[in-house]
């Protein structure tokens with residue numbers, strides 16, 4: 001029945017259950033917004049992840065085609081597609097990890113906050129579904145403005161009585177990916193060898209790269225620090241302008257989302273020492289949400305690390321970041337409480 005589309009591809013659930021019972025890892029992952037610019041390559045990369053046994057693809061348009069296409073890949077995960085809000089519950093039931101790239105992207109001249117009016121409502125509806133159907137799932141929230149959508153998700157979960165701050169993570173991995181790439185360019189190193197923590201939030205001055213803590217330990221000139229900080233803070237805008245109206249970062253974001261989701265799944269499996277930057281409920285500053293390094297484990301976030309020593313440049317940046325972040329958090333909270 002095409003009006004009640006629910007595709008099940010590959011071998012069916014029984015074999016998956018056997019495998020899971022056999023003790024080999026296999027997690028159930030849903031992507032909400034799976035037919036979009038990020039969603040499609042993200043779905044492809046998650047289908048390639050050996051830690052995924054079941055992959056649910058949900059969107060309000062085009063999931064039949066994306067699901068049929070992805071399902072032909074000869075990897076282990078069973079793929080099912082879900083179309084439209086009446087199938088949201090089925091898409092979410094039983095999921096271990098929910099990744100949310102649903103919502104509209106920027107066009108040149110817009111800030112991420114300009115997306116609030118449309119995306120806030122989308123995130124609220126999707127999170128109401130999560131609270132109802134998979135309240136124990138880990139949530140990776142990508143939809144912008146992340147600085148406000150994560151507080152929105154937290155408020156929705158609180159209202160539903162299911163809020164566990166350890167399980168809600170705003171995805172800022174793309175800022176780290178960019179920081180590593182751009183710093184490596186300056187240092188003449190392989191980006192895979194570089195690790196730059198990025199803290200704060202995910203918009204403009206709230207994106208605070210801590211270049212003084214870059215690994216391997218290195219020193220930048222003041223001009224290099226200025227240029228690098230500016231490029232990392234405006235990396236998203238660089239892509240939006242280059243795409244000239246056709247959207248924002250999708251491919252690098254899908255890469256970053258998979259890197260982050262894979263870290264969450266390894267942590268759920270029980271791997272030790274899984275540490276990534278993410279935007280989470282936090283006491284690292286006086287703000288209720290802040291991005292910093294977090295250690296993820298079987299129950300979600302198990303430890304949030306302090307910022308460590310900052311230099312004067314970073315201390316000034318932190319004050320600017322906190323001012324903007326406070327307003328964005330407040331806006332998100334007010335949207336649900338109003």
Ligand code: NAD
Nearest residue numbers: 033035036037038060101102103104105142143144174253
């Ligand atoms: P897109 O327009 O290509 O795709 C968005 C998808 O969401 C579409 O398929 C659309 O149908 C779907 N959608 C809309 N409303 C929905 C709903 N109610 N339920 C489920 N799906 C719904 O956009 P994109 O380029 O994939 O970007 C998606 C979001 O991710 C944007 O808000 C963008 O700003 C954000 N983003 C965040 C980061 C980050 O670092 N966190 C990076 C890049 C983009």
Ligand code: LMR
Nearest residue numbers: 106144235236237248249
């Ligand atoms: C990004 O950093 O690329 C995303 O937040 C998308 C955007 O609007 O810049």
